[in-house]
Amino acid sequence: MHLSKLTLIIAVMTSLAISGQTENSTVFNSREEIPAKYKWDLTRFYSGWEAWEMDLKSIEAGYDHIATYEGRLSEGPDTLLEVLKLQEAAGKIAIKAFGYAFQSRDLDTRDNAVRVRMGELMDVYSRSRTKLSWISPELLKIPESMMREWIEENPELEPYRFGIMDTYRTGDYILNEEGERLINLHGRVRNAPGDIYSSLTNADGDRPEVELEDGTVVKVTPGIYSKALVSYSNPVDRRNVQAAWMEQFEDRRNTFASIYNGVLQQGWTLAQSRGYPSTLALELDDNNIPEAVLDSLVKATRSGAEELQRYHRLRKEYMALDRYGWSDMHIPLIQSKTNYQYDDIIPLIVDAVGVLGEEYQGKMVEQFSSGFIDVYETPGKRSGAYNTSRYGVGSFVFLNYQGTLEDVFTVAHEMGHSMHSRLAQDYQPFPTHRYTIFVAEVASILTEKLLLRKLLQEVDEPRERIAFLESQIEKIKSTFFTQTMMADFEWQAHQLVESGEGISADRLTELWKGTVSAYLGDIIPEDDPYMLSWARIPHLYNSPYYVYQYATCYASAAELMNQMETDDGTIDRYLGLLKSGGNAYPMDQLRDAGVDLSSPEAFQAVIVEFRRLVDELEEEYTRYLDKNKPIG
Numbered sequence: 025m026h027l028s029k030l031t032l033i034i035a036v037m038t039s040l041a042i043s044g045q046t047e048n049s050t051v052f053n054s055r056e057e058i059p060a061k062y063k064w065d066l067t068r069f070y071s072g073w074e075a076w077e078m079d080l081k082s083i084e085a086g087y088d089h090i091a092t093y094e095g096r097l098s099e100g101p102d103t104l105l106e107v108l109k110l111q112e113a114a115g116k117i118a119i120k121a122f123g124y125a126f127q128s129r130d131l132d133t134r135d136n137a138v139r140v141r142m143g144e145l146m147d148v149y150s151r152s153r154t155k156l157s158w159i160s161p162e163l164l165k166i167p168e169s170m171m172r173e174w175i176e177e178n179p180e181l182e183p184y185r186f187g188i189m190d191t192y193r194t195g196d197y198i199l200n201e202e203g204e205r206l207i208n209l210h211g212r213v214r215n216a217p218g219d220i221y222s223s224l225t226n227a228d229g230d231r232p233e234v235e236l237e238d239g240t241v242v243k244v245t246p247g248i249y250s251k252a253l254v255s256y257s258n259p260v261d262r263r264n265v266q267a268a269w270m271e272q273f274e275d276r277r278n279t280f281a282s283i284y285n286g287v288l289q290q291g292w293t294l295a296q297s298r299g300y301p302s303t304l305a306l307e308l309d310d311n312n313i314p315e316a317v318l319d320s321l322v323k324a325t326r327s328g329a330e331e332l333q334r335y336h337r338l339r340k341e342y343m344a345l346d347r348y349g350w351s352d353m354h355i356p357l358i359q360s361k362t363n364y365q366y367d368d369i370i371p372l373i374v375d376a377v378g379v380l381g382e383e384y385q386g387k388m389v390e391q392f393s394s395g396f397i398d399v400y401e402t403p404g405k406r407s408g409a410y411n412t413s414r415y416g417v418g419s420f421v422f423l424n425y426q427g428t429l430e431d432v433f434t435v436a437h438e439m440g441h442s443m444h445s446r447l448a449q450d451y452q453p454f455p456t457h458r459y460t461i462f463v464a465e466v467a468s469i470l471t472e473k474l475l476l477r478k479l480l481q482e483v484d485e486p487r488e489r490i491a492f493l494e495s496q497i498e499k500i501k502s503t504f505f506t507q508t509m510m511a512d513f514e515w516q517a518h519q520l521v522e523s524g525e526g527i528s529a530d531r532l533t534e535l536w537k538g539t540v541s542a543y544l545g546d547i548i549p550e551d552d553p554y555m556l557s558w559a560r561i562p563h564l565y566n567s568p569y570y571v572y573q574y575a576t577c578y579a580s581a582a583e584l585m586n587q588m589e590t591d592d593g594t595i596d597r598y599l600g601l602l603k604s605g606g607n608a609y610p611m612d613q614l615r616d617a618g619v620d621l622s623s624p625e626a627f628q629a630v631i632v633e634f635r636r637l638v639d640e641l642e643e644e645y646t647r648y649l650d651k652n653k654p655i656g
Contacts, residue, residue, distance in 0.1 A: 029266035039378050050366075050426050052402050055131065058445065062366070064131070065395025068123040068417050073141065079121050080148060081554035086114035097162045099176035099527035102183060107159070108184050112454050116416055121145060123414035130406040130422060131398065133227040150211050156202035163188070164195045165557060175339040183453040184422045186607055194309060197298040207297060215292065217286035224279070226294040226406055230272040236261045244269050246407030247424040253354040254430050259343075262351040272640035273560050281529035281561035291568050303518045307569040311460045312609040317509065318454075318572055320624040323576070325508040326630030329543045332505050335638050336547045337499065350549065350554035356429070357645065363427040366399055366435075373436050376478040377443075377471060379588070380595060387450075389440050395419040408562075409434050411441035411468075415457055419445035433472050433495060442472030461570060465503075465577030466584070467602055472499060473585045487649035493641045503578045505543060511572030513539040514564055527600065532558050579618045579626045580635060587618055594618060 052058050070076045079417050090110045096103050125145050129138045164169075172190060175181045181188075191198070199207065209327050235241050237258050242248055244265055252265040273280060291303035308315055335410040340348040342357050374385055391397070401424040410422045421438045425431050444467035447455050479492045516535055521527060536558040540548060548554055560566065587594040601617040614621060 028305070032118070050400055055402050058402070060395075060401055061393075062397070062399040063395070064127060064420060064422075066124060068395065069414075072211055074143070075377065076121060076124055079117050080145060081451075082122070082150050083114055083121060084152060086110065087155055090114065091155040094158045097159070097537060098166055101178045104174065105178065105180055107538075108181070108455075113155075114503055118152075118472055119415050119429060120147065122149075123323060123412065123417060123420075124237055127420065127422075131408055132402075132404040132640070133222075134404040136461065139279060146215070150208070152203055153208040153211055157208045158201045160191050161201045161204055163191055164198060164360045167312060168192050170581075172339045184457045190312075196610065197306075198302060199307070200451040203297075207294070210436050214290045217283050217290065218566040220286075221280075221562065223282050224276070224283075225272075225562070230439065231273065232268040234261075234264050234268045243500050245401065247401040247426055249650050250430075251426045251428060253254070253351060254428050255359070257355070258302065259347075259352055262355065263349070266351040270556060270560065274553070277529040277533075277556060277559055279534055281527060283565060284517070284532065284558070285521075285527040286564055288518055288527060291518060292521050293544065302522055304515060304569060306572055311462050313611065314630070317576065317621055318515070318531070319609075320509055322512050322573060322628050324624050324627035324631065325505060326512075326542055328628070328634070329505070329545070331631055331635050331638065332501065332543060333545045333547055335501070335634075336639070339488075340547075347549065349549055350557075351551040353501075354430075356491055357486050358648070362429070364429065364432050365427065366425055369432050369435060372432075373439060373471070373475060376436070376475040379474065380599065384599070387446055388439060388443055388514055391419065391421070391446060392438065394418075399422065399423050400412065400526075401426070409438055411438045411445060413445035413449065413458070415449055415454055419449065420445075429491060429495060430498075433475065433499070436471045436475045437468040438615075439470035441465075443467060443471070444602045447599070447602040452605035452607060453605035457605045457608040458616050459604075459606045460610045461573050462576065463601065463613060464572050464578070466580045466614075468579035469503065469578050470584060470598070486651060488643050490641065490644050490648060493637060495646060497634065497637050497641060500578065500630060500637070504575045504630050505633075507574035509543045509560060510538055511569070513558065513573070514543070514568065514571070518568075528655055529559075532603075576621055579630050580614055580617075580621065582630055583619045583626060584617065591618075637645075 059599070066372060084491075089146065093103065093107050093110075122145065125138065125142045129135070132138070168189075171192070175185050175188070188515055198204065232244050233241055234412060234653065236256075237260055242252075242265070244252075247267060249269045252262055256262045256265065277341075281557060288303075291306070295303045295306040298306065300309065304315060304318070304608050308318070334355065336348070337351070339357065345490075361452065374388055374392070378385060398421070405424065406422070407424060408422075409424065411419060412422070413419050415562070418443045421435075421442050423431075423435065423438065424433070442465070444459065444464070448459055471498075476492055476496050480489065481525055483489055483492065496526065499599060513536055516539065517527070517532065520531070533555060537555050540555070561571075584594060584598055588598075597617045601613055604613055604616075609617075620626065
């Protein structure tokens with residue numbers, strides 16, 4: 025895209041933001057009230073469920089056809105290529121069908137008809153995986169040296185090289201045909217704890233009403249809970265909202281403990297079935313990550329915990345609070361009255377990533393304007409925010425936008441994901457387009473950092489600089505310290521099960537309290553509802569050993585941001601990382617981009633950055649107090 029054209033688009037977007045502000049309410053009672061430009065365009069997938077049903081049948085038929093090749097892979101490279109191409113064709117349709125079903129579900133988790141269709145899809149997927157469970161064991165019967173020759177002599181096999189050779193790497197943990205068939209038969213069962221948790225907290229979750237100190241009554245939805253923590257100036261209101269929201273987790277603590285025990289037991293059973301010494305070894309081996317990475321991360325973060333505690337002691341002092349707990353940890357020191365209109369922040373974010381080049385900005389503009397983002401909260405909509413990549417369809421962002429400064433950075437964060445997915449799809453063939461979780465947060469975090477840099481460069485007013493600095497400090501606190509703390513907790517929880525210890529609500533609460541203490545000392549009172557947060561955090565139930573990667577990604581993004589200041593080649597290496605999708609192991613991809621996570625120094629550098637930012641916050645807060653001293 026030509027620069028002048030891109031500049032014109034950004035200017036038009038800005039003018040639209042100014043002229044359309046009255047449209048930007050963040051409160052809607054139904055999706056029909058929301059203008060189309062703020063909603064996903066699911067017709068990118070299908071015209072309706074009838075077309076989806078046709079694809080569902082074609083998926084199963086495609087996998088049935090592949091199953092007829094069982095016992096034939098050793099015939100030669102041509103037969104192998106046929107199977108791989110058939111898998112790719114079926115996989116593309118499956119991604120499309122999954123996207124339509126799951127994204128429809130997330131827009132209204134109360135829609136039972138959608139849940140039935142999801143069940144049909146999962147049944148097809150489970151049966152198909154079972155039918156194809158023979159492929160990896162049969163592939164391993166072909167000598168690796170012969171396979172390399174086949175790939176070298178047949179260029180059409182090249183896109184599949186990485187996946188094929190990774191099968192040989194993990195061959196010791198792949199079972200025979202019957203063993204793989206049995207494991208795949210249990211696939212739906214392994215997903216059950218996460219599905220139950222999602223239903224219990226979303227479709228069947230409580231939405232209590234709370235009366236605030238001024239007499240206003242609010243219904244506490246996930247979005248309002250998050251908004252209260254960052255925008256309710258009255259500490260009693262924040263505490264009451266937190267208590268009301270957490271009451272459902274207290275009331276069902278034994279149920280949540282049973283669900284989490286199911287997660288732990290499923291992981292350990294699968295690890296033992298494949299011959300891994302632990303669930304951690306199983307999860308890390310999938311992406312060839314050394315266990316030393318998590319060990320170094322936890323040790324470095326625990327050793328730097330005093331800096332985190334120092335930050336919270338300063339906050340307690342500045343806020344003049346006798347009691348300081350979880351509900352006080354997110355509210356800005358200086359409360360902003362600004363509600364950021366969604367349309368206004370689009371050109372701001374696009375401009376902030378200008379350093380990444382004209383092509384990058386142009387593609388981001390397209391992502392903002394083409395039905396790829398679902399912006400506002402509505403009844404039944406899943407909580408939170410995410411990006412999901414659907415090869416051949418697009419990269420979709422899911423939001424529950426409320427207009428806070430935190431929401432602004434959330435949009436930047438998810439657009440980083442969206443651009444990573446977009447570039448991976450644009451530059452990689454289907455077999456290697458999907459990047460790993462281990463690098464998934466690098467682009468999102470770096471996009472936030474670019475936005476923060478733009479804001480700090482343009483503003484000298486202490487009040488605003490405090491808000492921006494706190495935003496970055498909060499990012500390190502939540503993405504690095506808190507995610508590492510959660511990873512530390514789940515590592516210990518998995519080890520309990522692996523050593524044969526029983527799991528109960530009391531045991532999990534005790535373990536959570538001990539872990540919180542290691543990072544936050546005595547900052548949070550023991551009777552704070554936060555001490556039941558092991559029951560509140562979805563990632564622990566849906567994605568075991570996921571959260572530590574937020575911290576490793578933060579360290580990677582911070583290092584790349586530092587390099588951009590001094591090395592002109594960093595941007596090309598970074599864009600190369602995004603464009604590489606999943607064509608190599610993530611540790612290797614990061615090394616090629618200039619980041620070495622095998623060294624603990626990468627994590628210790630984040631502690632140093634955090635200390636520097638807290639120092640700057642102290643300086644700005646002193647400047648703010650001096651500027652606002654009463655005269656006389």
